[in-house]
Amino acid sequence: MATGPLALSARGVRMEYRDRKADTALVAIEEMDLDVGDGEFVSLLGPSGCGKSTFLKIVNGLLLSSAGEIKLRTVAKGREDAMVFQDAALFPWYSVLDNVAYGLVCAGVARDEARKRAMPFIDLVGIGGFEHKYPYQLSGGMQQRANLARALTVDASILLMDEPFAALDAQTREVMQSELLRIWNAARKTVIFVTHQIDEAVYLSDRVVVMSARPGRILADIPIDLGRPRELDVKRSPEFASYESQIWKLLASQHQRPAIGSPSAEA
Amino acid sequence: MAAGQAPVGRPLLRRVARLGLANERIFYGVLGFVGVSLIWEITSNLGLFRRSLLSSPSLIWGAAAADFGSGTIWPHITTSLTEWGIGFVTALAIGIPLGLTIGTFRRVDYFLSVLLSGMYSTPKAALLPLIILVAGIGLQSKVIMVFLLAFFSVVVSIVVWVHSVSERHLDIARSFGASRWLAFRSVVLPSTVPFVLAGIRIAAGRALVGVVIAELVSANEGIGFYISFFGTFLDTSRVMLGVVLLGLFGIVLGEVIRSFEKRFDVWRPEIR
Numbered sequence: 001m002a003t004g005p006l007a008l009s010a011r012g013v014r015m016e017y018r019d020r021k022a023d024t025a026l027v028a029i030e031e032m033d034l035d036v037g038d039g040e041f042v043s044l045l046g047p048s049g050c051g052k053s054t055f056l057k058i059v060n061g062l063l064l065s066s067a068g069e070i071k072l073r074t075v076a077k078g079r080e081d082a083m084v085f086q087d088a089a090l091f092p093w094y095s096v097l098d099n100v101a102y103g104l105v106c107a108g109v110a111r112d113e114a115r116k117r118a119m120p121f122i123d124l125v126g127i128g129g130f131e132h133k134y135p136y137q138l139s140g141g142m143q144q145r146a147n148l149a150r151a152l153t154v155d156a157s158i159l160l161m162d163e164p165f166a167a168l169d170a171q172t173r174e175v176m177q178s179e180l181l182r183i184w185n186a187a188r189k190t191v192i193f194v195t196h197q198i199d200e201a202v203y204l205s206d207r208v209v210v211m212s213a214r215p216g217r218i219l220a221d222i223p224i225d226l227g228r229p230r231e232l233d234v235k236r237s238p239e240f241a242s243y244e245s246q247i248w249k250l251l252a253s254q255h256q257r258p259a260i261g262s263p264s265a266e267a
Numbered sequence: 268m269a270a271g272q273a274p275v276g277r278p279l280l281r282r283v284a285r286l287g288l289a290n291e292r293i294f295y296g297v298l299g300f301v302g303v304s305l306i307w308e309i310t311s312n313l314g315l316f317r318r319s320l321l322s323s324p325s326l327i328w329g330a331a332a333a334d335f336g337s338g339t340i341w342p343h344i345t346t347s348l349t350e351w352g353i354g355f356v357t358a359l360a361i362g363i364p365l366g367l368t369i370g371t372f373r374r375v376d377y378f379l380s381v382l383l384s385g386m387y388s389t390p391k392a393a394l395l396p397l398i399i400l401v402a403g404i405g406l407q408s409k410v411i412m413v414f415l416l417a418f419f420s421v422v423v424s425i426v427v428w429v430h431s432v433s434e435r436h437l438d439i440a441r442s443f444g445a446s447r448w449l450a451f452r453s454v455v456l457p458s459t460v461p462f463v464l465a466g467i468r469i470a471a472g473r474a475l476v477g478v479v480i481a482e483l484v485s486a487n488e489g490i491g492f493y494i495s496f497f498g499t500f501l502d503t504s505r506v507m508l509g510v511v512l513l514g515l516f517g518i519v520l521g522e523v524i525r526s527f528e529k530r531f532d533v534w535r536p537e538i539r
Contacts, residue, residue: 060442061441061442062438062441062442079443079444082442082443083439083442083443085435085438085439085442089435089439091436091439091453091454091457093457093458094453094457102439102443102453103443105445105449105453106440106443106444106445106446106449107443107444150443154443
């Protein structure tokens, strides 16, 4: 469990989608209590449709929960949280620079100033020199770096990452994982990272929160004690393997439940 | 093939071929136009049909030389262009903002939906007798006709494209707290502009239809009038000349708007 000052505290968060005509409700998240400490890296892991992305959207304010409350640590200026979206999340009509600066422009910063402030983050995520390219000229990995840079640029205290590497190939994904740890170390953010990949969650996180199949609730909250900083070869260690198998067993127990398809919950 | 011909003939052929490959669109376009004209000319000279009814390219060319030479055709051209220009620009000036408003605000959409879809599918020519009663047979009735034909295609195409703006992109704007106006400028406009231009290109063509319909029914000047006037005298070459001029105007217009479309498409590699 989180110790010290909290960056996020969620209590009794519930999400259901009502179908008025059929008078039924699809419960995406049954009930979620979650505390995330300041500077912590927490992964939400679960099968698709378990409501993990939905939870992020509720934290971000893109969705309103049906019940419960979420408290974010209030910050003096800027945003409390910023989202790193799944694939294809850059505006194709903006250059990389304008995409990265977009969060600041939304916050009312003048365009030139926003561009100036975006530049260091473009360098930080390792795409310096590509700021005047358009997204279609970048590889998938580089697009996700820009996506990350946009969220970092607004200097929010919490980064919400919604399966950011899901669309990348295996090698690029590993590179991006270790890059993310480097950037996290440099930027000192709280991260809530949604994924359905066990090794990704274990490698990155201080804690892995395992969620059940729909309706989503928390099955286990597992602290990952692998030390920091972590290199990629930690994935070959026996401790890593034992975390993986522990989580795998938890998730496998969920497979027996019939999955109910829903278009809206995991979009 | 004779040995002496090769060095002269081959590079020339190759140069023509290379030119054709470099500007394939233009090359084949011209080839098609010239080819069909040539077939028309030959068949009409062979007496396969009555030249007095279907004319021929050389006769049309002769009519063009005569009427452009004497200058008698210019008032008709400027009249039609004026009617088209006023009607079309008015349709854009009202249609674009209205389309964007309807696309953005759900209730405005509902409020106008019956009126708009009704008017969009009504053949506007059916309104012409009423328009002439109200606005007379001068410039006004033509401008109204042009406006009606262009306006609804502009509005409808813009509404469709605003509605097809990616939810994902709008989510990004919302997520970072963009104001409604910023979301509109940064997401809705850039994702619709290329398609709006395509809608405008179609509307420009329909506006031209409006000019001709209105002039055919009642006018004393304009290309539509020119066509119907010489039609009654069985001067089919001048009738055809009118049609060719309309076609030329349509082509030029399409190319101009297409060049705008390309300028807005720098971020979309597949179109270039």
